[in-house]
Amino acid sequence: MVWVPGGSFTMGTDPRYEEEGPPRTVTLKGFWIDVHEVTNAQYAAFVKATGYKTMAERSPPGLPGTPPEMLQPGSSVFTVPTPENPNWWRWVVGAQWRYPAGPGEHGDDAGVAGRAREPVVQIAWQDAQAYARWAGKQLPSEAQWEYAALAGAAALPEPVDAHGQPQANYFQGVFPVINRNSDGFASRAPVGCFEPNPFGLYDMIGNVWEWTSSVGTRADASEPVYVIKGGSFLCAANYCARYRPAARQFQERGLGTDHIGFRLVDNIRPGPKD
Numbered sequence: 001m002v003w004v005p006g007g008s009f010t011m012g013t014d015p016r017y018e019e020e021g022p023p024r025t026v027t028l029k030g031f032w033i034d035v036h037e038v039t040n041a042q043y044a045a046f047v048k049a050t051g052y053k054t055m056a057e058r059s060p061p062g063l064p065g066t067p068p069e070m071l072q073p074g075s076s077v078f079t080v081p082t083p084e085n086p087n088w089w090r091w092v093v094g095a096q097w098r099y100p101a102g103p104g105e106h107g108d109d110a111g112v113a114g115r116a117r118e119p120v121v122q123i124a125w126q127d128a129q130a131y132a133r134w135a136g137k138q139l140p141s142e143a144q145w146e147y148a149a150l151a152g153a154a155a156l157p158e159p160v161d162a163h164g165q166p167q168a169n170y171f172q173g174v175f176p177v178i179n180r181n182s183d184g185f186a187s188r189a190p191v192g193c194f195e196p197n198p199f200g201l202y203d204m205i206g207n208v209w210e211w212t213s214s215v216g217t218r219a220d221a222s223e224p225v226y227v228i229k230g231g232s233f234l235c236a237a238n239y240c241a242r243y244r245p246a247a248r249q250f251q252e253r254g255l256g257t258d259h260i261g262f263r264l265v266d267n268i269r270p271g272p273k274d
Contacts, residue, residue, distance in 0.1 A: 009146075176239070206233065
């Protein structure tokens with residue numbers, strides 16, 4: 001973890017979507033935050049120590065009209081649409097943190113092997129909370145997350161270097177059908193593949209969305225939704241461009257996907273002495 005000194009910042013600066021604004025001044029105390037997203041290896045250690053089963057590994061609640069496959073443990077996986085199936089997301093039986101796209105014919109049959117440093121995904125909000133309690137830490141508030149992502153800047157430039165090469169893991173091309181993979185990654189990248197921000201934090205934009213402790217508001221939500229931050233490898237300039245600190249989305253707490261992970265803060269551990 002690294003120490004983020006307290007201070008004031010403008011939250012929701014340069015809002016591109018209604019839910020991001022209006023800009024407002026927020027003051028925070030200092031806090032510790034994970035250098036990178038929680039990895040498969042770290043989550044595996046938690047599961048080994050506790051025997052915890054994620055929401056995706058449990059039988060979903062049966063509701064009237066639920067398709068049969070959604071009565072089996074599994075989760076939501078992104079799919080490139082086709083003329084025959086224009087849907088972007090599908091329920092994959094058996095998809096979970098060890099097999100983000102599902103076992104067998106859906107790929108990722110090697111499980112965690114070979115992907116130890118990738119950010120863990122297919123993690124519902126409850127799963128992230130369970131890990132946080134075990135680790136003695138907390139999910140960051142939305143304000144803490146955005147402040148850490150900005151790292152003292154008023155706003156961040158587009159995530160490319162002087163030669164136009166991507167400096168974060170996001171979708172390059174025409175979403176959702178043409179991904180040129182200019183950053184070298186068609187999906188999740190191992191943590192720390194790109195330069196850190198001035199606070200020393202990796203992947204604060206792109207790679208995977210990250211859960212926060214902040215409750216969001218969505219009129220059509222049947223249960224509490226929580227704010228996720230940072231965008232992911234599926235965010236594209238031609239579609240949502242949510243690889244920005246101010247960007248936010250709302251996610252049902254009981255549903256993970258193959259592009260949502262998390263990192264933690266420690267609000268209790270004292271800060272470094274001057």
